[in-house]
Structures are given as structure tokens and as C-alpha cells.
Amino acid sequence: MANPLTWLLAPVHLLALLGPAKSFRDNPVLGSPGLNRAGLHILRKRFALRSGARRRASLSHLLPRPEREAFERDGFLVLPDFLPPAEFAALKAEILNLSTAAREFVDGYTMTRLIPLDETNLRHLPASRRVLLGSRYQALHAFIGSHRQRPHLFVQSIFSGVRAAPVDVQSHFHVDTFHPTVKSWLFLNEVAPGEAGFTYVPGSHCPTRRHLAWERRVSITAARHNDRLTGEGSLRIEPEMLNRLGYPAPRKLSVAANTLVIADTSGFHRRGISEGAASRIAIWAYARGNPFLPWAIPTLRIPGGVRAFWAAQDALARLTGRGNGWRWAGVRSPATAPAID
């Protein structure tokens, strides 16, 4: 029997159905086996896909036709030589010379470092600011994210193989959420084939019927799934199953520096597995809007941005004694070698 708090929060949980909420574990309505057997999750997914397609259609003028078609076919774009060489060199120098407060997280064999490129930091980075707030970069994120919304920006450093441990949680195939959404990486250095290149299952942003049937099955028991992230709505899938859903082989992207990789991460993807120690530095961006809005109207930014969000997360972690592993690590540069204790 559900506890009284669950009943008290029922209106909040119901209202959340109208937004991007995705956690089967934390919302008893979203996680209800009965409702999901009846098709609640799949209904939300179908409706979100339809609304997203409509918003994208209204933004299609933002991209040259070959790019639009390649994205619509594959669910991601690889844009080598994204910036003119001088502009890339200026941006790269600014970013690599940054020395500022960073957040770090060690998971499995990977250490991830994030430096927010919010107003506070971008103010001192004129070349990066010009590119990242410029119309080309913003247009790609608006179209693929299907919202007129500035993405959150970070310098992301991924250090693979920092300790003897299984791969990190991002290295299992998964979808990030149930609705069209965007993430991108503007790589500042090369990512070689044996390293942790972004890997995407082409076409999986447009689910096959077998994919939808699989997702319905998973949604029924997801609230109690052994895999925490599946329970939280980022469904994990085994590689053999991808094949059974009718998708082609995943593509692991090895890229040269100055390549932009941008994807709808509601399709299946993972961080590629690195054969040894490797590091990957990129400007990382993501944006998420309301899945069900029929129009791509400009979205307001949350006051305080990502720092306010992190402060709230840290406060909650202190209160409950259960953090998610992320912490302010002190002043770092993107390429500072990881210190693992």
C-alpha cells in the first residue's frame, strides 16, 4: 500500500506527466505497472515524438538541406572542420588555458570533469563566446533539440582508464530520455578508434515498432528494475537486443580535433569503450525542453543556471547523506591530470 506522502503528492506526480519527468522510480504514476501495461509510457513517447517532429519542421529552415536530411536519417551529425582554423585555434587556446573551479566525478574506469561555460566564465573567453552564442552553433542545437533554447555549455574532460574498474555507466547502450533532445561535443583534440568515441545506433531516434514494443515491456517493470538508470528513465539495452529491434550496427565515431558531433540522445547511444588510458576534451552542450509543446517558442532560462542547480543537489546530498558522486574539486584546467585517491 502506498504511504500517505505518496497520496499527498499525487497532484504533483500527475502534473509531472505534462513535462519532461521520466523517472519510473520517483513518480508512482509514471512507474505504475498497470498504467504502463495499458500504454502510459508509450503514449507519452508517441505524443512527444509527434510534437517534436512538428517543432523540428518549424525550425527546418535553420539547417542546410543535406545536414537536415543526414540528421533525419541517422539521428546524429558529424561535422568535421566545424570552425575555420584560426577561429578554432583561438577557441581551443582559450579553453585549454582556463583555470577555474571544476566539478569532478569518478565512475568505473572514468573520471569526468566539467567546467561550466556560463556567463561568469564566458565573459573572459571572447573567441569561445562568439562561436558558442553564434547563430550556426545555436541553430544546430535548436533544430536537433527541437526547441528555441540556448543549450547549457561546459568544458567536458573524459579521462578513461584512470583505475582498474569496470566501464562507467555511460558506456552501456541507453537512451537519455523518451523525447527528442540534443547533446553535442565539439572535440578539441583527436579521438582515436581505440579510445572512448561517442557511439550511436543510426536511425534509432525514430523508433521501430519492435523498439516501441520492447520499451513498453521495459516500462511495466522499470520502477523496480535492477538497473538504477533504467528505473530513472534512461533505459539501458544489451547490444544483442539492439540487433533484434531491427537496427544497424552502432557507429563508434573516431574524430579529428575541430569536429562537432551533435545527436538526438533519445536514440540509442553510449560512450565507446577505451582500450587503454585516454583523454577526451570537448565543449559539451545539452538542452531539454517540454516534450509536448507543439511550438518551438523561446524558452526562459532558469535564474542562477547550472550553478544554482548544483548547489541544490549538493545541499540535498548533505541533508540525506546520499550524493550522486559529483563534487566541486577545486581549481582545475581542462587537461589537468586526474588525481584519484
Ligand SMILES: O=C(O)CCC(=O)C(=O)O
Ligand atoms: O560521452 C559520450 O560519448 C556519451 C555519454 C552519454 O551517453 C551522454 O552524455 O548522454
Ligand SMILES: [Fe+2]
Ligand atoms: Fe547518454
